[in-house]
Amino acid sequence: MIIIKNLYKTYKTKHLETSVLKGINLEVSQGEFLGIMGKSGAGKSTLMYQIGLLDHPTSGEIILNNINTEKLSMEERTKMRLLTLGYVFQDYALIPELSAVENVMIPLLMMGESLENAKKISEDMLIKVGLGHRIENMPSQLSGGEQQRVSIARAMAHKPKILFADEPTANLDSVSGKSVIELFQEFHKKGQTIIMVTHEEEYAKYCERIIYLEDGKIVKEK
Amino acid sequence: MKKGKSITNKWTNILRVGWFLAKHQIKNSNKSTTFLIVFIMMLTFLNLVVISGVLVGLIEGANIANKEQYTGDVFISTLSGKTDIDHTNEIESTLRKIDGISNISIRYAKGGKIEANYKTRRDFSELQDIASTQIVGISPEEEDKLSGLSKYINEGSFLNREESGYILIGKNLLHRYSEAFGDVFASLEGVYPGDEVKITVGENTKTFIVKGIISSKVDQVSLRAFITKEDFFRLVDKPNLNANEISIKLSTNGTMTADILKDNLIKSNFSLDAKIQTATEAIPEFLNQIRLAFELLGNVIGLIGILVASITIFIVIFINAVTRKKYIGIMKGIGIKERAIEVSYVFQSIFYASLGGLLGLLITYVLLVPFFNAYPLNFPFSDGILVVPTNGTILKFCLLLFVTLIAGYIPARRIVKKNTLDSILGR
Numbered sequence: 001m002i003i004i005k006n007l008y009k010t011y012k013t014k015h016l017e018t019s020v021l022k023g024i025n026l027e028v029s030q031g032e033f034l035g036i037m038g039k040s041g042a043g044k045s046t047l048m049y050q051i052g053l054l055d056h057p058t059s060g061e062i063i064l065n066n067i068n069t070e071k072l073s074m075e076e077r078t079k080m081r082l083l084t085l086g087y088v089f090q091d092y093a094l095i096p097e098l099s100a101v102e103n104v105m106i107p108l109l110m111m112g113e114s115l116e117n118a119k120k121i122s123e124d125m126l127i128k129v130g131l132g133h134r135i136e137n138m139p140s141q142l143s144g145g146e147q148q149r150v151s152i153a154r155a156m157a158h159k160p161k162i163l164f165a166d167e168p169t170a171n172l173d174s175v176s177g178k179s180v181i182e183l184f185q186e187f188h189k190k191g192q193t194i195i196m197v198t199h200e201e202e203y204a205k206y207c208e209r210i211i212y213l214e215d216g217k218i219v220k221e222k
Numbered sequence: 223m224k225k226g227k228s229i230t231n232k233w234t235n236i237l238r239v240g241w242f243l244a245k246h247q248i249k250n251s252n253k254s255t256t257f258l259i260v261f262i263m264m265l266t267f268l269n270l271v272v273i274s275g276v277l278v279g280l281i282e283g284a285n286i287a288n289k290e291q292y293t294g295d296v297f298i299s300t301l302s303g304k305t306d307i308d309h310t311n312e313i314e315s316t317l318r319k320i321d322g323i324s325n326i327s328i329r330y331a332k333g334g335k336i337e338a339n340y341k342t343r344r345d346f347s348e349l350q351d352i353a354s355t356q357i358v359g360i361s362p363e364e365e366d367k368l369s370g371l372s373k374y375i376n377e378g379s380f381l382n383r384e385e386s387g388y389i390l391i392g393k394n395l396l397h398r399y400s401e402a403f404g405d406v407f408a409s410l411e412g413v414y415p416g417d418e419v420k421i422t423v424g425e426n427t428k429t430f431i432v433k434g435i436i437s438s439k440v441d442q443v444s445l446r447a448f449i450t451k452e453d454f455f456r457l458v459d460k461p462n463l464n465a466n467e468i469s470i471k472l473s474t475n476g477t478m479t480a481d482i483l484k485d486n487l488i489k490s491n492f493s494l495d496a497k498i499q500t501a502t503e504a505i506p507e508f509l510n511q512i513r514l515a516f517e518l519l520g521n522v523i524g525l526i527g528i529l530v531a532s533i534t535i536f537i538v539i540f541i542n543a544v545t546r547k548k549y550i551g552i553m554k555g556i557g558i559k560e561r562a563i564e565v566s567y568v569f570q571s572i573f574y575a576s577l578g579g580l581l582g583l584l585i586t587y588v589l590l591v592p593f594f595n596a597y598p599l600n601f602p603f604s605d606g607i608l609v610v611p612t613n614g615t616i617l618k619f620c621l622l623l624f625v626t627l628i629a630g631y632i633p634a635r636r637i638v639k640k641n642t643l644d645s646i647l648g649r
Binding site: 049054055075078079081082083085086087089093095096097098102105106107109110111112138154155 | 231235238243246247249251548552553555558559562642643646
């Protein structure tokens with residue numbers, strides 16, 4: 001499903017060049033739950049951003065579902081992110097002026113779903129993540145764990161082929177964090193491909209496979 | 223066909239999502255800020271419409287007064303090079319038979335002099351108290367029905383057809399009313415109703431008693447003196463009964479218009495005997511020029527207001543987009559098209575402008591126009607009204623919308639097109 005060949009990412013400023021990823025080769029199968037771990041600055045999030053089409057690598061190939069993503073235009077990349085990928089960010093990333101259900105509806109509306117359908121799908125997804133009683137609440141009225149579950153609902157509502165999660169439990173207490181990971185487990189059991197960046201071993205153990213990055217390279221696999 | 227449908231669907235989605243985002247942003251934004259922005263838009267619209275409307279209204283007020291008190295809807299006057307209107311009787315009898323005409327006033331006019339205070343003038347080396355003017359002979363009833371002349375008597379009373387030897391004098395012929403004009407023309411000292419004045423036309427001189435003083439802002443009324451037409455014929459040497467002016471007022475509920483009447487009179491060859499004009503055509507050219515200049519001035523002032531309003535919108539949208547850069551990045555990240563996000567800001571700009579503009583329209587037509595009609599601005603040469611033609615006003619409303627649309631789009635585009643990841647990470 002995901003093939004990464006010889007991936008390099010270098011950030012250039014006026015005076016400095018920083019190589020963050022140095023020749024990553026990786027394959028992820030459909031339905032796999034992959035964890036990416038490493039120390040701070042190892043390149044974990046950077047790797048995820050490249051695979052998730054949020055950034056362009058300096059060189060190398062990223063093939064998602066047999067599509068070479070480097071050949072895609074900006075519009076095609078946006079479309080691919082909308083239709084086939086889902087994102088869960090560390091700080092929930094909910095739109096503050098939209099309620100829980102409206103946050104989940106947004107990508108569905110962009111895909112062309114009618115307002116009624118989008119609302120129905122979003123409400124069902126919120127119920128699935130245990131927030132049936134918080135559908136009309138604004139993000140400011142939700143706890144951290146609840147906000148993250150809304151974020152997961154938004155990422156999963158359109159049934160993405162791959163779910164990306166960047167440190168999804170970093171800002172949560174242990175109870176909330178566990179509930180989030182359990183949600184991921186549930187989705188994974190139903191065949192969802194998940195790539196999760198984490199620095200917490202207790203959550204990483206839920207992954208099927210873990211790769212360890214150090215200094216921009218994969219140094220270990222478990 | 224498929225490609226066309228797909229483009230329509232794409233834009234439908236963009237507009238839908240843009241509207242969805244805009245609606246919720248406006249709903250959840252700070253109410254005071256929203257109110258302030260809408261208030262600025264309303265003031266901008268009022269500035270655009272009312273300033274030029276009042277300036278043009280000064281002239282329009284004068285034009286309306288000119289029509290109501292002097293020309294009527296159609297004005298027949300002497301051809302250039304002639305001394306009066308040929309075949310006046312024929313023209314009059316034709317006019318009196320036409321449906322759609324409510325009133326006619328036939329005026330006989332000749333240049334003359336008014337001398338006042340001659341009885342009290344002891345020192346003959348002093349200048350005589352004389353003013354030159356047009357002496358106009360009228361039928362008091364017909365003139366009053368056409369122009370409402372009796373309403374403008376502010377001292378004394380109106381003429382009576384049964385009476386002879388009485389005169390109405392326009393206020394600007396009197397020094398106490400025309401001091402502001404300085405020495406531009408001679409005026410009479412201390413003339414009041416009941417005083418005797420000598421009227422000289424050609425070789426003929428007669429005394430008249432001042433019946434009343436007319437106060438009007440129309441020069442053709444306030445710089446003239448009026449006597450009955452019978453008195454006029456006794457005063458002047460007039461070999462024929464041809465008039466010098468015929469003012470025609472049309473019925474308000476008829477289908478006859480000034481242009482139609484004028485065309486009919488021309489087709490009857492009366493244009494060989496007289497100059498036939500509609501009220502609009504009879505407006506002096508200099509007034510038209512002033513009107514154009516005022517319109518331009520008003521529009522320039524209005525455009526400056528629009529510029530200020532568009533800068534306000536630009537700043538509001540820019541600050542909004544900059545402070546929400548992260549969320550814009552996240553929306554792009556999860557697949558929301560840049561266009562949809564930009565459109566949401568455009569919708570917000572249009573919301574502010576259209577609500578402000580609509581409030582401005584309401585204030586203009588429900589409040590200001592009736593107010594100025596009831597209480598016109600008191601200027602020396604006119605009663606200033608507020609002129610807001612519908613087409614022009616709608617055009618200005620659309621201009622405000624368009625300018626704010628651009629002012630909202632530009633900053634939104636600047637922020638939205640920034641790198642997605644940089645926006646998400648706050649780089």
